[in-house]
Each structure stands twice: as structure tokens, then as C-alpha cells.
Amino acid sequence: MTRSTSAHSIDCIGPERPGGQGLDHNQEESGNLAIHKLLTSADGREWTDFVATARQARDGSWGYEAWALRGMVRWVRQYGPRGYTYQVIEAAGENPLERQDHRALNTLAEELAAAGNPDDVQRAFVEPDALTYPYAYERISQLFDSPNAPDLVVNPKSYAYGRQPGQHGALDVIQSRSPLVFAGPGVRRGAVVEAESKQVDIAPTVARLMGFPLIDGKDQTGRASSARGVAPDVYMERQDGRVLEEVLDPANGRPERVYIMLLDGQSHAELRHRLEEDPDAIPNLRRLIANGAMLEYGSITNFPSITWPSHNAIGTGAWCGHHDVVNPSYYLRETRETVSPQGQQFDTARFVGPGVETLYEAFHRVFGKWDGMAGAFTASINEPCTRGADHASLERRLVGDRGELIMLTKETEHEISPRWYNELEGDGHKLQGQIDNRALAQARQLFLDESHPAPILTYHEFAQPDSSAHDYGPHHEGAREALDETDVRIGHVLRTIEQRGLLESTLFVVTTDHGMATQDVSLRANPARIPQRDGMAAVTTEPLIYLRDLHVEVVVQRDGRTAQLTVLDNDAEASGEKPPVADAEILVSDHRDGKVARVITDANGVAGISIPADLEPAGLRLAIQADGFNSRHMRMDGSNFALNLREVLYRR
Numbered sequence: 001m002t003r004s005t006s007a008h009s010i011d012c013i014g015p016e017r018p019g020g021q022g023l024d025h026n027q028e029e030s031g032n033l034a035i036h037k038l039l040t041s042a043d044g045r046e047w048t049d050f051v052a053t054a055r056q057a058r059d060g061s062w063g064y065e066a067w068a069l070r071g072m073v074r075w076v077r078q079y080g081p082r083g084y085t086y087q088v089i090e091a092a093g094e095n096p097l098e099r100q101d102h103r104a105l106n107t108l109a110e111e112l113a114a115a116g117n118p119d120d121v122q123r124a125f126v127e128p129d130a131l132t133y134p135y136a137y138e139r140i141s142q143l144f145d146s147p148n149a150p151d152l153v154v155n156p157k158s159y160a161y162g163r164q165p166g167q168h169g170a171l172d173v174i175q176s177r178s179p180l181v182f183a184g185p186g187v188r189r190g191a192v193v194e195a196e197s198k199q200v201d202i203a204p205t206v207a208r209l210m211g212f213p214l215i216d217g218k219d220q221t222g223r224a225s226s227a228r229g230v231a232p233d234v235y236m237e238r239q240d241g242r243v244l245e246e247v248l249d250p251a252n253g254r255p256e257r258v259y260i261m262l263l264d265g266q267s268h269a270e271l272r273h274r275l276e277e278d279p280d281a282i283p284n285l286r287r288l289i290a291n292g293a294m295l296e297y298g299s300i301t302n303f304p305s306i307t308w309p310s311h312n313a314i315g316t317g318a319w320c321g322h323h324d325v326v327n328p329s330y331y332l333r334e335t336r337e338t339v340s341p342q343g344q345q346f347d348t349a350r351f352v353g354p355g356v357e358t359l360y361e362a363f364h365r366v367f368g369k370w371d372g373m374a375g376a377f378t379a380s381i382n383e384p385c386t387r388g389a390d391h392a393s394l395e396r397r398l399v400g401d402r403g404e405l406i407m408l409t410k411e412t413e414h415e416i417s418p419r420w421y422n423e424l425e426g427d428g429h430k431l432q433g434q435i436d437n438r439a440l441a442q443a444r445q446l447f448l449d450e451s452h453p454a455p456i457l458t459y460h461e462f463a464q465p466d467s468s469a470h471d472y473g474p475h476h477e478g479a480r481e482a483l484d485e486t487d488v489r490i491g492h493v494l495r496t497i498e499q500r501g502l503l504e505s506t507l508f509v510v511t512t513d514h515g516m517a518t519q520d521v522s523l524r525a526n527p528a529r530i531p532q533r534d535g536m537a538a539v540t541t542e543p544l545i546y547l548r549d550l551h552v553e554v555v556v557q558r559d560g561r562t563a564q565l566t567v568l569d570n571d572a573e574a575s576g577e578k579p580p581v582a583d584a585e586i587l588v589s590d591h592r593d594g595k596v597a598r599v600i601t602d603a604n605g606v607a608g609i610s611i612p613a614d615l616e617p618a619g620l621r622l623a624i625q626a627d628g629f630n631s632r633h634m635r636m637d638g639s640n641f642a643l644n645l646r647e648v649l650y651r652r
Ligand SMILES: [Zn+2]
Pocket: 264, 265, 306, 307, 308, 466, 513, 514
């Protein structure tokens, strides 16, 4: 049963910067075929939760879709009074994104119950029908605003991705929830706050607490305040989030600096469990939380819920579709190049797009540049968001004496658990603990070194919780030990800042970039690879799929006796032109599949055919094939022979 309303009467807003992302008319056949394979192949049935896309109809209008075996949903995006609004215009079967409660599965007990309370926490696998997908329409739609976005994005089932016991990246609430704590001046003390929160809310909240001025910047719709006809109303150049007013206490003063501690991949449910069930554990985090405001239901992160996109969403206040680092790895259609900021780790600031401002840049805009002992000094410590930071280890910009840094590193080396070396050595994990220990030394040095001002903004990545939760699973003792070790490092940071007499004037933010879900490693699942594995022409950077398709134009000459066919690469080059495809084979047949003609395109991608006098042009069918592209099957009038997904998936 399909319920559908027309999108034509509504002013729908498609991708902000179209550049080939999503499916267009030339990709109807390949897009539907890929979705069908992702959902109905033997592996797809086991691994895939849903597939999402932005689709442009032949009339140019845009809609957004999510397809699952259990049903589909299509929605459109519009301008609302505060940001975008989303309207469902079609649903068939069960809307896979129907449940969006951000409060679901908030505790370890709830998560384990949703998994059927397995005897072994390593088997805490949660099926889609027990999950929710907070802010699903917003978080999927934003991805497709970037020209770096894929044609299709695959959401694996929460337990079905890869060969590690812990994983993340999906839209579901387990993988998307981050703990979030604010502690310090301007913030409520000892409060558990029930407000809704997204990770793009952190930057504007920090800006408000630091007394930034409102500016004529872009809101979530990408339009500046002036373009929206209102007074300056945002704190960041692009601000997708809001100020979390619920955590503020203006009577509690104003911070002089900010220190963001990002506990990569730390499960919110696990953190709460340790706080509630283990009173002697994690004393430093406990003290920060007791003196601050903790979001009861955490805060919902970027989609995909993966490190590089999520860190930069926190650091810019804008979703990945707006800061352009859409995934750890992604494909640039214009240059036919796959880039991997997360793979290269270093020098990745250049991948962050011009349409956003980082917190470092915003701090320097408000408080001035760093100049010796004057101005504002900002620091990115092993943090993937780097652009504009004075000290940025992942840009190889290190401030401070190298010898002293080595000495500080040695001082705390003995605090690294031997467990990582003993259990994980030989698996490419020799640096477990070492990386965070070196980051700690940087943090201490930046506050001890009096040759520059104390950092007004520090954004500090703790990698250990993520590595251990991947290697052991989020609820395993190994992941808990990583949190304990991280808490010791947080203690060092707090003591160093206290030594400088700056503890009481510093605002601390504790959060993560994504959640972590227990994986069924026996599946060795990788749903996004299914179409390519099955022979489709695509570039796959999991969970993103970029189809390689042909743009075909048919011009039937006026006399109805001949037609000109032009075959182009559907991905435009940097010039904006779609390059011609030479040597494409075009088979023409009549409606009874009788062969009419076979032609090959020339260097301009052009071929001509003659139409037999007894046949109507509309009755002719075309099959087009070219090396490296998905083949096309269409009518002479340009309409496609594509799978009718509604028919094949939901006809009962
Ligand atoms: Zn991460």
C-alpha cells in the first residue's frame, strides 16, 4: 500500500551545491538496480538496514528517499522559520525512519535489553526494529548538500559492518549518540539536562559562553541573516546548530578559555554505567561532570557517524554536507579521484570547504591573531579538526621545545596499560596508548610554556577509547580499561591547568564524535560493496557509493526517419562539461526485440541511426554499453527501462 502526495505544489529545496550527487534521470536504471541488489541479494538481506539517496526527477524537482526491505519513505525539504523543515510525501510498507526518538536505548541496560539480553555482551546485536534514527531527515538530507556526497549511502544494520568487535558510522541511535558535558563558568552546576542536543550545537554554545557577537552568517539553510531579512542571528559563519540554552547559567560568570576533550568513540551508555555502578572509577571525569551540566540523552552526531566528518562538524557547527569532509574517504567526481583525509591523517585542513568557519578561526576573528605574548592562541591536539589552529599536531605545526616535549612524554609513559602491548601487539596496534600519551605531553607543555599565552581554545582528541572499543567491543573490559586510562590523562590536564591558576576560569566540554555498536564479526559484512562486487560500475568508499553512469541524449530528426544519439560521462569535469564517451555500443531494437541497428559512438560520443519506415520512433528501444560504465536501457523518447522498486519490493 503506497501513500503519496504530489511534490509539485511545494517549494522543495534540493542539494545546496549540486555537483552530481544523488540520482538524476540518467541514473534511474543503475540507481534502482543498486538499491535492489543492496536490499535483496543474500548478503544484502543480512547486512543492509536501508539505502538513502537524493533523487532529481526529470522535471528537475528533488526529493530524498530511504529504502529498506520493510518499507520506504520519500520526503522533501523546505525553508522553515528556523532552518529547514521536512515533509514526508510518500511511504510504502513500514517507514524505515519512522522512529526517531533521541532518548531511546540511553542506558546499558536498555541497550542490552534491545539486543535480547544475550549471555555474552559481545553478542549484543540490535536489530533495526529495536532502534531509532534521531533527526533522520535532517541528517540524511544535509549529506547531499555537498558535491562530494555520493549517489547512494548505505546504512548497515547496527551489528553488520566489518571485522572488528566494535563499529560505528550508521544513522541509528547507538552509533550516533555522544555523551556531552559542559563544566565551568557560565554553565549550570551539577545539572542533568533533558534537552535535545546535536553535535552542531556545541560550537554556537561555546561561542555564546565566550561572549561572541552575533554575525550576519548562514543558518542551517545556507542563507545569511541579511538574505533571510533578519538582524545578525548566528555566531558562526555557517551555523547548523543552536545555542544549548538549557545548560547555561548566566549567573555563574563567563569563561576566559575553552578546553574541548573529545573521547573518541566513547559510548554514552558505557560512560553512564561507569558513573552509576562504579563509584571509585573515573574520578576526574566524575568531578568535571559533578560540577557541570550533562545532557541526559547525550547529543546526536553527524551522519555518517565517523571520525573525520564528525570532528569537523563539532569544530565548525556545520554538518559534513556543509563542511565537505563527507566521509573518511570520498570520491571527487570532477577529477575522478578518491581522497582519504582520515587515511592520510596529516595535513587535512585543506579538505574542509570554504563555506564554513572553524572554532579556531572564529576565536581569532573575535579575540585577534596570536603574536608572541599577545593575542589569542589556539591549539588542536591530535584533533582532526585543525584549520586555523596555531598549534595543530595533525598539520605538523608544533609550538614548544621538542626536547621538553620528549621529557614530558617520558614522565607519563608508565601509565600506559601493558594490556595494549600484550594483547594487541602484532596487530598493527603498537601505538595504543602511546599516541594519547604524546598528546597529553603536548597539552601539558602548551599550558606550562610561558613563552606564549595559555590557549584560549584547546580541542584535544583522546584516541584510546575508540581504538579499544573497536578492538574489544564497546562493552568489553578492554574498552572500560581504556576509559580508566583516559581519565588518568584528563587528571593530568586538569592539574596542569590548575597549576597555572586557570582551572576556575576554564570552560570544559567533554564529548565524543560518535557512538559504538557491538558487531557480529562472523558476518564479515560490508554492504556498500555489494553493487560493485556484483559487477556494477561504481566507486565505493564505504558507506558511500558513487555510480559510474552514461548520460544519453536522443534527438529524433524532424522527418522521424533518423535520430542522433550522444553519449557522455554523466560526471562533469571541473569545467562543468560532461566528457564524450567514444566507442559506446548502441543496440536498437523494436518492441518485439527485433534488431534494428548497431552503432558505435565517435570521438564526440555521437552516433546516428536510421529508423525503418514501418516503425514509430516511440516504439524503438536502445541498449547502450561502454567500458567502465553501467549500461543503459531506454526508449527513444528518453524514458528509462528501470526497475520499479515499489513493485518489486513491496507488492504483496
Ligand atoms: Zn572516531
